[in-house]
Amino acid sequence: ASKEDGDENENDWTEILMLLPPGEEQSIGGLKNCSRISGLSRHYGVLFISKECMYLIDKYTIDDEGVLNVITEMGEETKVECFYYMRPKGSKEDRDRDEVTPPVLEIVKIRDKSKARRRQGTYIEQRHQCRPYPYDSIVEMRKRRYQLQRLALEIFNADGSSELLTFDTKRDRDEVFNKLYSMGVHSNPNDMRVGLSTRYAKQLQGQTLIQMALKGQRTVTMHWQDGEISNFTYLMYLNTLAGRSYNDLTQYPVFPWVIRNYESETIDLSDPSVYRDLSKPMGAIGKERSKKFQDRYRNWEDPSGIIPKFHYGTHYASAATTLYYLLRLEPFSRIALQLQGGKFDHADRLFYSIQHSWHSSSASGGMSDVKELIPEFYYLPDFLYNTNRFDLGVTQWKQVVHDVELPPWARGDPRRFVRIMRRALESEYVSKNLHHWIDLIFGHKQQGKAAEEAQNVFYYLTYEDQIDIDSITDPVDKMSMIAQINNFGQTPHQLFKRPHPPRKSSGASRMAMTLTTHANILIPLSTSTVAGSVAGIEWLPEEKLVIAGRNCTLIPPKYKRAVQWGHPDLSLWITSDAESWAGDTETRLLAIHEGLHDGQISTCCCTEDGKYIITGGTDARIAVWETPAKGREGESLRLVASLHGHSSSVTCLATDLDYQIIVSGAADGQVILWDLRRMMLQRRLPRHPGPISCLAINQNSGDVVTCASGWLFVWHLNTDLCAARRLSDTHADDISAVTVASGPDVQTFPAIITGHRDGKIQFWKLKLPGLDDAKEEAGDVDRVNSDSDPNFSCLRHEAPIRDSLCFHREETAAYCPTASVAQSGAKRGRGGEETGEEEKEKKKRNRRDRPYMLLESAEKRKLHTAAITALHCPSHDLIRLFSGDIDGTVHTWQLKSDEHWVQDSSVTACPRCKRSFGVLERRHHCRYCGGIFCNSCSIRKTPVPQFGHVEPVRVCNDCFTALQAKSSSMR
Structure with missing residues (x-):
């Protein structure tokens, strides 16, 4: 290389090193040269490995001579054979005259890399x-395949994200891989954490199957057999273990x-x-x-002797299958x-249509359709909506393709459809037979004689180790083979x-004794008191x-430190070394932070790992602060982000690390x-009828629970309203605290627990x-989706709620350069009147704004004499509940x-x-x-036959009412 080229290459290295932290x-x-896989795209870059971190800088590659090349990605294989760069289109005179409109860029292909670099720097900055x-x-981190080649490495991050x-x-x-392993990055092919739900993975504490075997503990399969993890969780674990990834559509x-059954009205x-x-x-x-597939396999003969016998020429899972299902969802x-x-x-x-897709995959799809499903069918209703209003055309039967057509038993609601599908996946029948499907997949x-007998043999290029891509020298043949693998x-x-063992029982029977299902046998166990209010x-x-007192938040994960605010100087304190932060014990002051907000700090919360402290103030601003590292507790908090979106004082905050969200x-x-990951506004919920008194997040599903002016709302993360109910009409019994006792899996409906100003606790x-009760109450089906429901009628007539519900639904279409997008509704008739098609479309949109589930009272307890200010249900212990009030009493x-009495x-x-009570009373x-x-x-x-009391015994008024109601319902 010439001296000039060497100087340019040195400059390029200087530029790339400037992208690294100081x-x-x-x-x-x-x-190393490295590519990041996203869907079907391959983004080239260079991977730098340092002592504490590795960095991937995209749009660079290194050739065999160590020369750094700038890459403009115009396709998967655009590297160094020829070099692309972009310049403003038209003559220099045209560009000089156009001072306002940015010039259109054209693509220029040249061979001289050094010349490309010079021109690149002249016209456009990469x-x-x-x-x-x-x-x-x-x-x-796990070794993976990409295009059936053992070239990939997948890393899983603590925030739930992953990169291939x-x-x-x-x-x-x-x-x-070895370099990262020497740096202390964990890797074990039998690790149980990746692929499981976050909560269950935390309980395992990173143990491997080998470690568990040495300790006499059980494997993930054993936990599934005993019904301790759900079918969904176990299938996700197997998919991850088998190399399936959300990062690779193939x-x-x-x-x-x-x-x-996708035809009947009920199921x-x-x-x-x-x-x-x-x-x-x-x-x-x-x-x-x-029979046709069997005949194909039996009669197959390949003259070249290369292609072995197979039943199916297409696969049950491919990139085309994924895009087929997720067509309505960006970026798919x-x-x-x-x-x-x-x-x-x-x-x-x-x-x-769900019904059409089932029939096509199972019977009527000819010899080319044997598709299975994707996980979204069991947790994500959004992919069934055509939210972006794409014009998907009209079928030969003159049917306009818009939202996915659901079976009758879903009642036109994708949220209900997904709930029922998830219930079916966790049902007793599926639990007893799922091991058969695991054997097939x-x-x-999956392979060999057993696959032949089970009629489960696919085209040979779908199996790993069937062909060595690197041994193909002809580039055309190699690209053709890779294309076949992808397709x-x-x-x-x-x-x-060996055959997979069957499940012993469904998860419901193994995990039944929790607050989500047995709140009726909840009893007070002990009482503690602290000075001041419990927060x-x-x-x-x-x-x-x-216990934390007023204006105090405990810092996870060890809860040995606390954040205190509300001081006259507007400062925030971090304290340590106390059994309780309720004002009755001495604490050690670690740090004082001043000037965090323009006004008083009004609320605060911390992430589960204790890395971030999130504060809200009367200045309507939310600030995210990074806590000092261990041993540096006295140092200042570092401002990570300042979030602006509110126009009044922030009253409450909640955060969830699994879903990477903050709710304010x-x-x-x-x-x-x-x-929480990108530190930016994600969504706004419809405006509530009054100030937000408290809120909570379901750690399993991510659903958000909000309380305002006596109303209790449950929202999905996509802002769909799941349920709503008015619990109180007066300020005296308004909701003052809320928590969610999540079951062992997303499909288990949680127990939402509210604390009220009059001291009562309600479940x-x-x-x-139509699905949860064997005896469906009269009118339950209509109560959710009609104006006759008294709860929803109140919600509709609350002007702030109703107006924002209608306004919140996004009417704008996603920009798509070459695909036509349906306009808002159908064409209007004469005089601006809505046509039948537009009215039908509006009803579909309004359905998402209305609750599809009911909130029913399960239990009620009242032991407090003052307003409830704190509720806590430990995620690791779903048989306990802790409640604190404004007077400092904690029950x-x-x-x-068994029968248990509260101590006198x-x-x-x-x-x-x-x-x-009197002394001797x-x-x-x-x-x-x-x-x-x-006595009075x-x-x-x-x-009380549950505890062996066949004859009537004395009970409190609340239990008497509950037992009588239960006895009446059983008759």
Whole structure:
């Protein structure tokens, strides 16, 4: 290379090193060409490995001579064979005259790389993004395949995100893997954490199968067999273990069809006839079509002897299958348009009906359709809506393709459809037969003689190790082979060589004794008192209770530090070394931070890992602060982001690390969801009828619970209203605290627990009308979707709520350069009147603005004499509840397994009449809940057969009413 070229290359290295954090260029221990996989796209870059972090800088490559090349990605294979650069289109005179409108860019292809660099610097500045991957934030790394080649490495981050990286050779991949392993990055092919739900993974504490075996513990499969993890969680774990990834559309996770009845008006999930035969692949379900596949396999002869026998020429999971299902959802719609030349496929070939897709995949789809499902069918209703209003065409039967057509039992609501599909996946029938499907996809029936007998043999290029891509020297043949692999789909890595063991029982029976299902046997266990109001409660795994007082928040994960605010100088304190932060013990002051807000700090919360402290103030601003590292507690907080979106004082905050969200409520009734990862506004909820008094997040599903002016709302993360109910009409019994007791899985409806100003605690359960109860209450089906529901009528007539509900639905269409987008509704008739098609469309949109579930009262407890200010249900212990009030009283509640009485010494006054007990006065105990009452407060008696009391025994008034109601409902 000439001196001039050498100087330019040195300048390029200087530019790329400037993208690294200051000082990091001195600690670089290695670098490799690397590509980041996103969907079907491959983004080239250079991977730098330092002592504490690795950095991926895109749009660069290094050639064999060590020369750095700038890449403008115009296609997957655009590297250094020829170099593309972009310049303003037209002559220099035209560009000089056009001072306002930016010039259109054209693509120029040249061979001289040094010349390309000079021209590149003249006309346009390349944008290079540096992606850091700190080692302490990587929880796992796994070797992966890409296009059936062992070139990829997938890293899983602590925030739930993951990246799929590919390298030029297997040797490069292994070198990077070993380098990261030497840096302390965890890797074990049997690690149980990746692929499981975050909560369950935390309980495992990073143990591997080998470690568990040495300790005599059980594997993930054993946990699934015993019903301790859900079917959905186990399938996600197997998909991850088998190399399936959300980052690669050609290896997207695969889930089974489980329901076969998509025609009836109602569905009974206890009826085995509604389920698909899970012991057969999709191609073997229809008898006539199954025979054709068998004939193909039996009569197959390839003259070249290269292609072995197969039943199916297409695959059950491919990039085309994923795009088929997710067509209405960005960015998949954009990818589909790119593959189709800027236009959607013919309407008859699109995903427009659940019933049609089932029949096509199981029987009537000819020899080319054996598709299974994707995970979104069991948790994400959004992909069934045409939210972006794409013009998807008209079928040959003159049917306009818009939202996906649902089965009758879904009642036109995708949210209900997904709920029922999830219930079906976790049903007793599926739990007993799912191991057969696992054998077909991940197990011993995937390949070999067992696959032949099960009619489960696919085209040979879908299996790993069937062909060595690197051995193909002809570039045309190599590209053709890679294209076939991408189009045909890829069979997951085989996990089991022997038949998979069946499940012993469904998860419902194993995980039944929790607050979500048995709140009726919750009893008071003990009482604690602190000075001042109770603002926060934590129950640690070592069974230690920690209490925070007014204007105080405990800092996770060890809760040995606390944040205090509300001081006259507007400062924020960080304190330590106290059993309780309720004002009754001495604390050690670690730091004082001043000037964090322009006004007083009004509320505060912390992330679960204790990394961020989030404050809200009377200045309507939310600030995210990074806490100092361990050993540097006295240092200043670092401002990460200042979030602006509210127009009044922030009243409450909540955050969830699994879903990477912050939820904030304000005095004007506004609730905003913020993205914790990108530190920006994500969504706004409709305006509430009054100030937001409290809110909570369901840690399993991400659903948001909000409370305002006596109303209780449950929202999905996409701002769909799940349920709403007015709980109080007066300020005296308004909602003052709320928490969510989440079940062991998303499909388990949580117990929403509210605390009120009058001291009572209420439990609420979500009910899906027509499915949750064997005896459906009259009118339940209509109560949710009609104006006759008294709860929804109140919601509709609340002007602030109704107006913003209508306004919040986005009417704008997503920009798509070459695909036509449907206009808002259909064409209007004469005089601006709405046509029937537009009215139908408006009804569909309004359905998302209305609740589809009911909030029903499950239980009620009242032991406090003052307003409830704090509720806590430990996620690691779903049999306990802690409640604190404004007077400093903290009650511990627990599910009872046998008869239990509250200790006499723990109660000094009758909870019902508030009269203090005399020194020698007898305290009467309820023989059901164990609570205490005085002699004049209850003379009710009733049998309590649960605890062996066949004859009537004395119970409190609340338990008497509850037991009588339960007895009446059973008759």
